[in-house]
Amino acid sequence: DTEVTQTPKHLVMGMTNKKSLKCEQHMGHRAMYWYKQKAKKPPELMFVYSYEKLSINESVPSRFSPECPNSSLLNLHLHALQPEDSALYLCASSQDRPGLYEQYFGPGTRLTVT
Amino acid sequence: GDSVTQMEGPVTLSEEAFLTINCTYTATGYPSLFWYVQYPGEGLQLLLKATKADDKGSNKGFEATYRKETTSFHLEKGSVQVSDSAVYFCALSDSAGNQFYFGTGTSLTVIP
Numbered sequence: 039d040t041e042v043t044q045t046p047k048h049l050v051m052g053m054t055n056k057k058s059l060k061c062e063q064h065m066g067h068r069a070m071y072w073y074k075q076k077a078k079k080p081p082e083l084m085f086v087y088s089y090e091k092l093s094i095n096e097s098v099p100s101r102f103s104p105e106c107p108n109s110s111l112l113n114l115h116l117h118a119l120q121p122e123d124s125a126l127y128l129c130a131s132s133q134d135r136p137g138l139y140e141q142y143f144g145p146g147t148r149l150t151v152t
Numbered sequence: 153g154d155s156v157t158q159m160e161g162p163v164t165l166s167e168e169a170f171l172t173i174n175c176t177y178t179a180t181g182y183p184s185l186f187w188y189v190q191y192p193g194e195g196l197q198l199l200l201k202a203t204k205a206d207d208k209g210s211n212k213g214f215e216a217t218y219r220k221e222t223t224s225f226h227l228e229k230g231s232v233q234v235s236d237s238a239v240y241f242c243a244l245s246d247s248a249g250n251q252f253y254f255g256t257g258t259s260l261t262v263i264p
Contacts, residue, residue, distance in 0.1 A: 042195075080241055080254035081196065128195050139245075140186055141252060143195040 041065075042144035044129050050150045053119060059147045061112040061129030070112040071141065072104060073128040081128055087112060088134075119151045154179040156244050158255035165232055165262050173227040173240055173258045175216075181247030185209075185218055185225040188241040190257075196241065199227075232262045 042063045051057050069088045073081035086094035087106040103115040112129055126146045133139040159174040184203045188196040200209030205220035214229045242255040
């Protein structure tokens with residue numbers, strides 16, 4: 039089973055809302071990632087968790103707050119977003135360290151900020 | 153630093169045509185190389201990979217060979233189908249296992 043699941047599939051939120059994106063994997067992977075992808079562009083790395091600890095934060099604004107409650111779950115908490123934050127948010131996981139193994143991606147959450 | 157360069161798209165082919173999407177890389181050490189595919193409205197799927205020089209990755213009729221002498225990992229398929237229409241991303245993982253780099257993506261449209 040190489041499945042990464044993400045909820046919700048679509049999310050529309052206002053600039054004053056607080057919402058969360060959820061990601062889950064049951065492959066026993068120890069590295070998990072959040073990416074942001076704009077239309078017709080490659081994914082941009084936001085955060086990496088390795089063994090449930092934040093190991094990489096790519097200078098992401100504080101209105102995005104990641105959380106890794108356990109080795110299978112990854113959340114992205116959203117607050118006071120801007121319209122330019124509208125994008126596809128992808129979660130991924132890999133067996134271990136970020137570059138050492140292939141990453142498996144979820145289907146993404148399509149976020150629209152109004 | 154490490155990087156991946158993909159051929160510019162979009163690419164439009166007729167069904168059953170031969171496909172090549174070029175990918176070259178810059179890296180120190182011995183990176184692993186990957187091709188991912190993204191169908192419309194979906195996440196990325198791992199298509200194939202190669203972890204050392206001269207390795208050939210293959211899946212669903214697609215192939216790519218890790219060429220260290222030319223620092224390339226070109227994607228090929230002998231006969232494309234309409235269902236292959238998607239965006240293809242070449243990717244590299246550095247040999248230290250610290251980072252993952254994506255190319256800019258190549259959009260492929262196959263027409264009947």
